Amino acid sequence: MLNLYASNVKKPISIHNDPWEAYNDMQEHDRLTLSNIEFTTTNLCNMRCSHCAVGYTLQTTDPDPLPMDLIYRRLDEIPDLKTMSITGGEPMFSKKSIRNVVKPLLKYAHSRGIYVQMNSNLTLPLDRYLDIAEYIDVMHISHNWGTIDEFTDVGFGAMDKQPPLKAKLRLYEQMLSNSSTLSQQGMFISAETMLNQSTVPHLEKIHNEIVHDMKCQRHEIHPMYPADFASQLEVLSLKEMKTAIHHILDIRDPNLWMLFGTLPIYPCIKDENDQALLQRLRDTPNVTMRNDPDGRNRLNVNVFTGNVIVTDFGDENGTISNIKHDKLPDVFNHWLATPLAQSLNCHCSEFSCLGPNVLVKNMYYPNTDFKKNEKIMHR
16 A cells, blocks of 8 residues: 655654644744744635635636745745645646646655645545645545535535536545545545534534545534635524534544634633533543634745735735745734734643634624733633
């Protein structure tokens, strides 16, 4: 069997080694540190998912990217770089983009021993993924399809000219087959499901498909928040979200690693039900909770414009700088000094918690002072 994972350089991804956890930098450096860069490498995609974070920016052609020498130089200037994410659009859609941007970035990361995650829908021909497999530590796929109709309707919901139904169904089967094949050949596949009104009724079906048909190594659960790309989708109330989390813990395969991210539940909120749920998450085997990396240890860079944003969609903060004239550690430090970042960046060492991101605070806790809560907890 092929071994597609380059374990000779890096410690394998596991429940005990999640390089994308922002709290790692607090433990190593005792401060928030720029250790994670996400690159938007294309505006192209063969799908138009209604829930996609960048769906409204997708185009039919890509402009010319910035010179790779500039991008390499900016990466060289980050002394603590440990992880890189490749996103889009669909990073594997354009062969030109793969050749001129994606593979060069992957090779750069490989040369520095940097962990790489690629965000893909896994619907493209298998050979494209096999071609870059040796450089990929995590292949990340969004999987929110409770029914085949969800895939054929929501998966192309933002597309003006719809493909034939048979073509959509072939993509679905290709996605399942690619995930299973790549996983069996050694690639770490992590499937993310977003909690919203559409997915919650089908969580058990989605989870079972991820475990048995796709053979993923991890199932990620992330609540959906109403940024402009998702403003038409029905988000959950806090009560509904907590009920859904309990449900997925009830029905999950105990042998599969489950990662919960961007949860709007915190140790400093005085609610008995919240604390009971957090304790259940801590006590359940093969379950982890991840602090949101956006703005804590990660910046997103657009390879075409050079624009730098704090989140991978930029709704809340917009462009904060550009790599044409600024070094990324300087951009990160400037961001941390802003009033917005200062209002969010609390830190509870007892629970390894870095507090909410902008979306979570605006949605569920607009009047909560997390910095004040932090001081109260640490008295």
